[in-house]
Amino acid sequence: MIYARKGDTWELYSRLFSVPQELIIDANPHLSHELHEGAIVFIPGYDVVTYHSQISGSLEQMAHSLSLPVEALERMNEDRLLLRLPRRLETFIVNGKQPYDFAVMKQDIDDLCTYYPFIRQRTIGTSVLGQPLIELSVGRGPKKIHVNASFHANEWITTAAVMAFVNEYALRLTNDALDRSLLDYYKKVTLSIVPMVNPDGVNLVLNGPSETEPHRSEVLEINGGNLDFSQWKANIRGVDLNNQFPAKWEIEQMRKIPKGPAPRDFPGVAPLTEPETKAMARLTEDSDFAIVVAFHTQGKEIYWGYEGFEPKEAEQIVDELAKVSGYQAVRYIDSHAGYRDWFVQKWQRPGYTIELGEGVNPLPLAQFDEIYEASRNMLLALLAVC
Template identity: 50%
Template sequence: MRITIRPGDTLWYYSQLFGIPLPLLLDSNPSLNPNVITAGSEVQIPGFISVGYTIKSGDSFWKLANERSISIDAILLLNPAVNPNQLQPGQTIGLPERVTSRIIEGKVNYNSSRFQEDLLALAEIYPFIKTEQIGESVMGKPLTELRIGRGDRVIHFNASFHANEWITTPVLMTFINDYALALTNGEAIRGVQTLPLYNFNTLSAVPLVNPDGVDLVLNGPPQSVRDEVIELNNGSMNFDGWKANIRGVDLNNQYPANWEIEQARKPQVPGPRDFPGEAPLTEPEAIAMAELTGSRQFDQVYALHTQGEEFYWGYLGYEPPVSAELAEVFERVSGYQSIRYIDSHAGFRDWFIYIYRRPGFTFELGSGVNPLPITQFDKIYQDMLGVFLVALYRR
């Protein structure tokens, strides 16, 4: 919600008026100098929207404010051109309304179009969430990172490296929505106060690493590459088994962490799954994630996959001791099985541990056959909620 600054107003006053923590207000308006704000400038108030209202006979700002438990001054700020003493029936004004429920619906087929719509909605209501395009997919779809927080400790989550594991994207987006909702409403999540997490951490998320592949699974082949993709899929129009990007390269087999081992034992040609490419980091999606990691220097990474209700956290002994401590807590809060080592190389998490010697985790959400049915969404989200919180809470 946008309001216009009046002479004498301060961001601190707006923080008190709307009940929004000052750090969120400052981060929602990075171009404003909080010590010298200029009358006539625009301020974004996170966690609020303006709702149109038609004046009825007998209405007054006092009456409307009292009915909605909001301040008269909040209504005045939103309607600077309206004379509150001369309201006319039929006149339209804006009323500030606090957002108190999710705007993201996770229990749907969550393709790249839905993701982009939700990104815009989140950025509008929660402008302290920063979005940045980090690259493009093979077909030119944007790869987007979201960042939340002002801390030096950078914790990264990603989802949908694999196309038919797309349910991981709405799971991650739902947590981001719930986190922002709790921050702007001063609420705890499972007893954990969120503002200290915001001040201590920066949460980085790339919720849709493989948009072309996800759209292929959910929507079928795009006309521009229809014949090529069907041929890679052995002539089938059923893409439920497709994990790769649109070129038939498995993005989670693309990283230079003993890539040669995977190259020797995995398929030698592009296809629905497991082909590691002709060399490491040939695909734009994998390159974008590697470059982002180098730029942000993540303290921890969490890759969301499906399925198996287990998680992996070691790689050839390169993982630091704190990984074992975290794994013990994650096992307890999620109910998932902790597995230190698996016979796997060239994955994003493998590479992160191998190069940076920092904690990295791969979570296999849910159980069954990919793509998992959306009916598992609620259970998966509740299983993972403790993991999200512990990742941000544990030092």
């Protein structure tokens, strides 16, 4: 945070702090393009360390030690009662190698939006238990790409991977002054991310049932009285959220074995009955996404076709995703009613379900590094094709 002086410009702040001015402008939506004297300006990618003003050493000496112009420190220390020194963030905030429940994610989101305020967050709906369904937006481009994770509860590692990517993208945007490609992506693409579609289910898998009734008794009954919820994929009401969309939903209803609430596979009594799927459908209908990606686990496969509705360019994109990840591109599978199925059918635009990692769900955290590398490479490839 700095205090604007008369005649200051965004370009000046960019030069003083070595951060692209587009990011500084977007980090300060409360300010007009005409800066006024005394305005508080947030500089993304920096933390602030505060000392008592009696600390020895001049601003010139401190600026030299921080490799910053003395003007940068002057604008941060107008009152001189306390000495405020900027510290550039150079490491990750997000730690994906941990059980990644809703509380961990929300704290990471708040921290990322504090230090990188060009990341925008908003609530697009609420879960059955009232948890906010959060969308993050990064970028200012006309082309919109949407990414989501944790439709299925025991696939929560996908949320950790997506959040780590948001962190790395912001970190590199504010640090890689010589790498203009990332800034080009930022200017061409607006990236929409819903990192946890199913927060109630994720919390159930990782933390067990809450004390809240009637939900505690209901999930225990659905789970056969078993307190081990590691195989639970559904939302808290026992509805599989990725079998809830109106793309031949009737076929899934007819052939799925569970005819009522279950830990997995029950498509509900009708399409879009659940608050989580209603929110995702509303977001998608309102947003004009060019491409959507749904992260799941497991199998190291990329599903990209649906009933011939996929456009020609979808194959070119999936070939690039397969190339950078080593995953296998699969055009058709015998499955309906998924989020991606519905998107491809309704808009006839590229949509991808990416099955990260391999093994038995829930995948172990020992796979996180490998999963993250593949997901990051694919997301960067998607930004590049736009």
